Amino acid sequence: MEPGTAAMAEPPVFHTRGLTKTYDQGEIQVFALRGVDLDLYRGELVVMLGASGSGKSTLLNILGGLDVPTSGEVRYRDIDLSAAGDRELTRYRREHVGFVFQFYNLIPSLTARENVAAVTEIASDPMLPEEALELVGLKARIDHFPAQLSGGEQQRVAIARAIAKRPEVLLCDEPTGALDSATGVLVLEALEKANRETGTTTVIITHNASIAGMGDRVITLSDGNISGERRNDQRQDPRTLSW
Template identity: 65%
Template sequence: MSAGPLAAANTVFRTIDVTKVYQMGEVQVHALRGVTFELCEHEFVVLLGASGSGKSTLLNILGGLDIPTSGTVYYLDDELTASDESELTLYRRKHVGFVFQFYNLIPSLTARENVELITEIADNPMPALDALHLVQMDERANHFPAQLSGGEQQRVAIARAIAKQPKVLLCDEPTGALDVHTGIVVLEAIARINRELGTTTAVITHNAAISQMADRVISLSDGQIARVERNQVKRNANELQW
């Protein structure tokens, strides 16, 4: 990665005029249209917007899973948009934890073993049981995914993501496949990690209620940032008006 201008002390991500265009046959799809914003250390940010607004594309670019068509992305003082594939792989491995809508646990491994897969490739991992404890799943450590509910599997997936102690946790619709009650438990686990580990956290959702948990809410529409709001009072998941 190449070094860019020095970031402010608490700036983790900066995007400058980022665009993303996908070629779908003869049609060009503009997923992002000049997105500029910053994400700060320890922040809990919600990316809010309808399907197709560009939320997942932006998250994937921040996580090094995709590259923009134009514009610049910085992680701390490193320019991600100047990185080659091997550098992006190393970046993802060392600095970013991902949580997706579907859990992607290995069925033949216990919860603990699923988390240990990540700790084996991390530089400074926390013990798998400690990661499971953070999401209140340590008592289910020896259960296989088929023995766990959807919410429990998602919490194991979160433990797996944070066991390598990433600086950033990126969550794409983490409650999208869950009912409201189970989603509350999962959201509380994510918020607890943000509070206790100080992990910079970005959560994608189309559910406006979840935005009440965030420090800031970044609303996207048609590939652009439509609005940025700061919450003066953050609610916990049990207080959300669903």
């Protein structure tokens, strides 16, 4: 049974209804989200597809507690994120969410092990940094500094850092956007393995439709709306992807 399938019978991890986000640009109001209804379930790997400006990053930032909606409801389990204040959102991010961004945001003066340890030292039930780095295939590079690592290796350190605190949710914003296809596949393998072995609900947002096959579900966004959704019968091995 694919990860996430059994959990579909449970209450969703994320529940959004009528989610909107608007920005004022002078006298013009720009709609980033236009009433999004979405449920995400424990342990599933979801690929969110959309062109630049489709609203996918805005949606990810709201799910991650980095932004708040203009209107509508967004809940993480029993936490109403749409009504949460800054302190509650900070606690939510620290305790429940791991982030992976397009650019790695590693600390240049710290080794791979030390970059991961910077997170595990403030987590309540972390993995050992060595365990997290082994999970993403970097056991042999553990004492290297970011400048001694390739772009793909740096991104895998960033994934290890995100999963080392054992988050219930892993949110990935264009994690292969700065990488070539062969390197990007290694990063996607690391994300798939982390999802499979830790049971973390994983969302990967991308403009790259080639990645869609590796998800349990594929959700397409367009102009601030969910324009399509499908469930893959079987997850595609990231090693078979190319773009």
